[in-house]
Amino acid sequence: MSDALSQPMASNSFGTNPSSAEQHNAPLLQLVDITKRFGGLSAVKDLSFSLQQGEILGVIGPNGAGKSTMVNLIGGSLAPTSGTIFYQGHDINRLPPHRRARLGIARTFQLTQPFIGLDIRENVMVGAFFGQRGLNRTGASRVADEVLERVNLAHKATFKGSQLTIADRKRLEIARALATNPQLLLLDEVMAGLTSTEVAQAVELIQQINKMGVTVLIIEHIVHAIATVSNRILVLHHGQKIAEDEPSQVLSDPKVIGAYLGERYAKERRAE
Ligand SMILES: Nc1ncnc2c1ncn2[C@@H]1O[C@H](COP(=O)(O)OP(=O)(O)OP(=O)(O)O)[C@@H](O)[C@H]1O
Ligand SMILES: [Mg+2]
Structure with a gap:
């Protein structure tokens, strides 16, 4: 793991004692x-699941199934109507997004939105400032350079956001999230719009990030990619969980084929 990414999280206090056995x-x-x-409309309904340290959990489901809403709820930009989200055993329902970032929760956005006036390095520095306390400009710049190296964007550090290809913009999203020094990374369609070679590179990058000790929740419509990268897959349909199992089980589940995979497989085959 790189220096910047292996730093202990800066005073990540929940305001409760984090050392109990529970x-x-x-x-x-x-x-x-x-x-x-x-x-x-119930965009997410009675959803329960858990994620163990070190896992890669895939989340699939038709358009409008509630996947991005779920990421917004975990990241804290939306509050649940009911229910509780626990992180490391603590109720985080009331914590705003920047507090969750400092606890180690990072997310990418389905619609990439680089800060247009900033170059790529500065865009990543914003992520570093958002997620890590007490960084000065030099420290944030160092974090940004290490992260850009990791996602293979270092050679474009001085480019403006508007100069990037779709694949680069997706890499920038991942870089901004990594710069917060996450323990949990929420990836919302970071492979959408990529060529098959770029998808394979993205799968490799996600596997590398996971090997560094980052737990990953990944939302994707590219079924073969999510089946390759995930330890488990959860399927959402109309906001509800209809399956949660290892990839081979989920992909052969008649409920999942009926709700989603029938149509997706046909699309992927047409695209080949
Ligand atoms: N802020 C909002 N206000 C009102 N309705 C919303 C809002 N955000 C999402 N929705 C609705 O909630 C449902 C779930 O949307 P969501 O974006 O979570 O789906 P998704 O699974 O991410 O879909 P996609 O695969 O197209 O990205 C949709 O019907 C959507 O229109
Ligand atoms: Mg979405």
Whole structure:
């Protein structure tokens, strides 16, 4: 692991005693009966699952299934209508996004939005400042350079966001998230719009990040990629979990084929 990424997290206080046996043995992330309603629509409904340290959990489901809403709930940009989110055994429901970032939760955005006036290094520095306390400009710049190296964007550090290809913009999203020094990385469609070679590179990058000790939750529509990279796959449909198992089980589950895979497999075959 690089120096910047292996630093201990800066004073990540939950405001409670983190050393009890219960918290020590707790899953890294646990959602308990989470519901998010927008008016009459339940975008996420009674969703419960947990994620152990070191895992890669894939999340799939049709458009509008509630996947990005789930990421927004975990990252803290949305509050659940009901239910509780635990991180390392602590209830984080009331914590704002920057506090969650400092606890080690990082996310990418489905629609990439680099700061247009900033170059790539500066974009990543924003991530470093957001997630790590007490960094000065030099420290943030060092973190940015290490992370850009890791995602293979170092040669474009002085480019503006508008000069990047789709694949580079996706890498920049990952770099900004990594610069927060995460324990848990939430990836929302970082492979969308990539060529098959770029998808293979992205799979490799995610595997490398995971080997560094980062737990990953990855949302993707590219079924073969998510099956390759994930230890387990959770399937959402109309905001509800309809399956959660190892990839081979999920991909052969008639419920999942009926709700999602039938159509996706056909699309992937047409694209080949
Ligand atoms: N801020 C919001 N206000 C109202 N409705 C919303 C809001 N955000 C999401 N929704 C609705 O919630 C549902 C779930 O949306 P979400 O973006 O989570 O789906 P998704 O699974 O990420 O889909 P996709 O695969 O297309 O990215 C959709 O019906 C969407 O229109
Ligand atoms: Mg989405």
